[in-house]
Amino acid sequence: AQTVTQSQPEMSVQEAETVTLSCTYDTSESNYYLFWYKQPPSRQMILVIRQEAYKQQNATENRFSVNFQKAAKSFSLKISDSQLGDTAMYFCAFMGEGGGADGLTFGKGTHLIIQP
Amino acid sequence: KAGVTQTPRYLIKTRGQQVTLSCSPISGHRSVSWYQQTPGQGLQFLFEYFSETQRNKGNFPGRFSGRQFSNSRSEMNVSTLELGDSALYLCASSPWTASNEQFFGPGTRLTVL
Secondary structure (H helix, E strand, O other), X not given: OOEEEOOOOEEEEEOOOOEEEOOEEEXXXXXXXXXXXXXXXXXXXXXXXXXXXXXXXXXXXOOEEEEEEXXXXXEEEEXXXXXXXXXXXXXXXXXXXXXXXXXXXEOOXXXXXXXX | OOOOEEEOOEEEEOOOOOEEEEEEOOOOOOEEEEEEEEOXXXXXXXXXXXXXXXXXXXXXXXXXXXXXXXXXXXXXXXOOOOHHHOEEEEEEEEOOOOOOOOEEOOOEEEEEO
16 A cells, blocks of 8 residues: 655745655555645645656646656645735545556645735 | 535434435446545545446455446445444545546535434
């Protein structure tokens, strides 16, 4: 079984700063997917970014980028030019080769607070 | 394209009762997954349905069950409710079972008194 660990329960930064959220995972699979989801106070889970393990290039989506270190089983999320609307819970998640049939394995989450 | 819808959004039940939650996936999506979110256990996979068949189930007791209809809409049922079943229940929609894309609904907040 795979595990996902987020070691930062809460982080707080000033608006416009850059922040990095950490995530490590453990798996014996060679092909898998990693995700960062955002859950604002509305509780709606929103996909922020996705990384396929077989791709060496780090995924980027506008102000969001990841640092994927497959050998180290590390998958951190960098948010540049942080905005007040980025305040939310952020969950790192793993999906194995079976895709949706196996479900997502989530970390415990990091509560990110962007201060004005 | 409309997103994933879940009904009801809020529900209050008492111990021992049973409850049914509904999820309508994005049009054209055939896979529906269910997750439970609690402060203590976090987000946990309940089960996944594709083509009206349960493909996989997480580590939950038999009180938790579900089904999927021919139009891909899914329901989950919890019987003999316990206080610990109080949670946010999230449904996720995917185009097919092996897809790595999951689009979440707004959730149903269940409170068991």
